[in-house]
Amino acid sequence: MTHSVRSRLGVLLGSTTPPEQIGKQAAAAEAAGFGEMWLPEDYFFLGGVAGAALALGATSRIPVGIGVVSSVVRHPALLAMEIGTLARAYPGRLIPGIGHGVPAWTAQMGLTQRSPMSALRETLTGVRALLSGETVDDEGRFATFDGVALTHPVPEPVPLFTGVLGDKGLDLTGKLADGLLVSALAPVEYVRTARRKLDAAALAAGRDERITISVLAAANVTRDPGQVATTREALKAVLAFYLAATGPGPLFAAVGANEVLADMLSRGGPEVVAAEMPDDWLDVFGIVGGQDAARARIGEYLDAGADNVAIATVVADGAEETLAAVGELTGEFTH
Template sequence: MTAVGEARQRLGRIGVGLMTPLAPADEWRRAAVRMERAGYGAIWVNEAVGGREVFTQLGVMLAGTDRIVLGSAVANLWARHPAAMQGAASVLADAYPGRLALGVGVSMGHIVEASGQRWTSPLAKMREYLDGMDAAVEAAPVPSVPFPRLLAALGPKMHGLARDRADGALPAAMPVEHTRRVRELLGPDKLLLVMQAVILETDPAAARGFARQTPMLTLPGSPYVRSLRNLGYDDAALADGGSDEVVDACFIWGDEAAVAERVGEHLDAGADHVGLTVFTPDLASAADQFERLAPVLL
């Protein structure tokens, strides 16, 4: 079976993102076990440059669980040489057959510059990086089950690269219309994994106020702003953390039934899998919210 076929079978339709920056390893293991027992298909973790290194993190959680898929959403290409990316993913996929998904991302300019590196064209950088990964395949272990390679992609050019050079795309924080357009561009034979933030709050003002505290639309050179402009949102809609329409399109908020309905819209629009993230101060609180959602999602 191909990496795409294997991933569709193993990931299931719903996963969770555990994005808390720093926590002891035991807390990560406990949270991962709770998500596996709740029935989710995958756990997604992220990284910047430095700090919590994503492959080490994935290894800790793979070792502490039995069946759930662990994925990077995403592994920052500025954090390692492309041969190291290929080698690390191959080692984990060999050790835990069928349980690794590799999401690769080009990050954002302010993060890269803060790490002491020089920001360059994201598309050119990703192409060059994928060339380096491909050149390193023969030197890496060969897993018995192929792992999917996904690109964090918000714009149509990166979506095209995901279609041509990867197993699919992994966009985040975008409206349902974006999911529909990406599926059309990718075609039926590529994976589309969508990351969405959830706010379990039924008061509209409170939910939207919380969403506007995130830096998604205020970061310098935000790729989210560019992508939303491509969907037709104007400067007024994107100002001051986003209009109500923008916030409601990019964030899932409400009670459990409302969350399930919005997740279903992304699946109906062509997503193979939706990974959900929540805003909590610690991993235990995140696991509490995901356990609360599991009966309506799974």
């Protein structure tokens, strides 16, 4: 990125952030010392590209990531044009993330793909070729290009991240992408396995560069020791909601939690998960409690192979305190 020493701690702006507050919050994150910030493109909350433009315009140094756009919502040529516009205006500061998209959301737009992996592969290769100044002629399973070239290609390579979970996606990332944005609720064990799989895929593809891993972490942190119990309780309800909404999958399989979660969900929704989840799930799937607990957990993610950890303030009432508490740690984790 544009400056050599930056914190390995980042921040995610929630998708419920009112658009008119994005610039102010981005400036505050930069001033607090965070090393990167991510904006989601959750349909139908905030536009990721427009949101990134607002954040970049309100800041001067911090890299801004889009985490993540669905590969099936925009044609790769349109996505490349949007990325190229921002990457040239703010050199070295844009980190575009591309994933499959939440199936329920893409289905609402009639954009369900028979082969989501083909769409992701064609988007990554098409976007990269166009950004580097190539003319693309290709007819794929998802996208057709007929002599497409960008008028404003980008002189420096733009790091393309993916937001994927399963083994096929990790393999594709290791072969074609520059980084992986790991979804919130990822246990350290998942990150450790993903690091190994990415490295193996990159090696098999003859690539010698390290694939960057940025982990999004659901966090509720306090500087007040007397508030630790309250902080944990507040995170429990939010985690229960996300666990129920997500259901069993690769993240939870990493710690053998799928069977327990499936059993809970067979008997109800978030309320059952909240009532029955083991207390240590808060520490496995989030960063919670006091600053010492947060410091230790962040260290575990970095030791497992993550390059950056971005805090997602998922508890509305605790967001300000969480950012302040973690913000005080940014200087301890630099690279």
